[in-house]
Amino acid sequence: MFIRIVKMSFHEENIPAFLENFDIMKSKIRNAPGNRFLELYQDKNDKCIFFTYSYWETEDDLENYRKSELFYDVWTFTKKLFNAKPEAWSVDKLVSLK
Structure with missing residues (x-):
C-alpha cells in the first residue's frame, strides 16, 4: 500500500464549484478498486490550496x-478551475504513531 498526495491550487471564485464536485465524486473515488482511504485538506494560510490524500x-x-472514465470526468472538470499546475507525489509510509 502507498499514499498519493495531490496539491491543487484554484482561482478563489472556483473553490465552491470544486468543493461541490468533490462532494459529488468523493464516494466514487473512494470506492474505486484499490482505493482504501481518501481525505481532502485545505491550506490554513492560503484558502486556494487543497490537497487530496x-x-x-x-x-x-x-x-x-x-x-478510468471516473478519473476523466473528475479531472476534466477540475483542471479548468486551477490557477497553477497541480503537483502529485506517491509516497510510502515509513512510520505512524497513534
Whole structure:
C-alpha cells in the first residue's frame, strides 16, 4: 500500500464549484478498486490550496483509476478551475504513531 498526495491550487471564485464536485465524486473515488482511504485538506494560510490524500493498494490500482472514465470526468472538470499546475507525489509510509 502507498499514499498519493495531490496539491491543487484554484482561482478563489472556483473553490465552491470544486468543493461541490468533490462532494459529488468523493464516494466514487473512494470506492474505486484499490482505493482504501481518501481525505481532502485545505491550506490554513492560503484558502486556494487543497490537497487530496489517498491510500492505494498497488501502483496498478492508481494507474487503472487514472485511466478510468471516473478519473476523466473528475479531472476534466477540475483542471479548468486551477490557477497553477497541480503537483502529485506517491509516497510510502515509513512510520505512524497513534
